[in-house]
Amino acid sequence: EAQVTQNPRYLITVTGKKLTVTCSQNMNHEYMSWYRQDPGLGLRQIYYSMNVEVTDKGDVPEGYKVSRKEKRNFPLILESPSPNQTSLYFCASTKTGFLSNQPQHFGDGTRLSIL
Amino acid sequence: KQEVTQIPAALSVPEGENLVLNCSFTDSAIYNLQWFRQDPGKGLTSLLLIQSSQREQTSGRLNASLDKSSGRSTLYIAASQPGDSATYLCAVSLQGGAGKSTFGDGTTLTVKP
DSSP states (O other), X not given: OOOEEEEOSEEEEOTTOOEEEEXXXXXXXXXXXXXXXXXXXXXXXXXXXXXXXXXXXXXXXTTOEEOOSSTTBOOEEESSOOGGGOEEEEEEEESSOGGGTOOOEEOOOEEEEEO | OOOEEEEOSEEEEETTOOEXXXXXXXXXXXXXXXXXXXXXXXXXEEEEEEETTOSEEEETTEEEEEETTTTEEEEEEOSOOXXXXXXXXXXXXXXXXXXXXXXXXXEEEEEEO
């Protein structure tokens, strides 16, 4: 089954403790992206990757890092999480990026709570 | 900076009604516009994607239209059913902004049996 898988689905942690949210897709998509969703602010793009070893900032990259060492995986790293990063996070992938006019596929989300 | 607005924020209708959801955007130089459905506790499911050169797309009871010049898109749902209850979001990607997209806040639809 074609899917985007995020782990963990839920995480409660404390300020300053480094964490990684993994994202994996099995569709051989070149393009992957991370979003956060907050009430009243909608979905905002954090980082995206057009292909292996190619990443770029979205609208809200501060406090986050990403890497794309292989096509299927695109982990989101919070080096020193803070309470304002408490949010619902989504990973998405597309076959060849927006310029190809292909729809995005989303994971089920990761709910992070930073205390 | 592209801004995307969806009106209304919430909508409640009886089963069987036809309805229209609205999406407006400030920068008409878009590459495509996509409509998504989001169920509680779930990710987004793509419903329809309209390329900038297209005027509309249809899938079953759903029809999405695009008017780039006026910065508007509508999602028409025919003969609504309780299973259509969800939040509907639109997202636009800009020409030249490869990989960047902007989402609206969504319209939460409730279809009452």
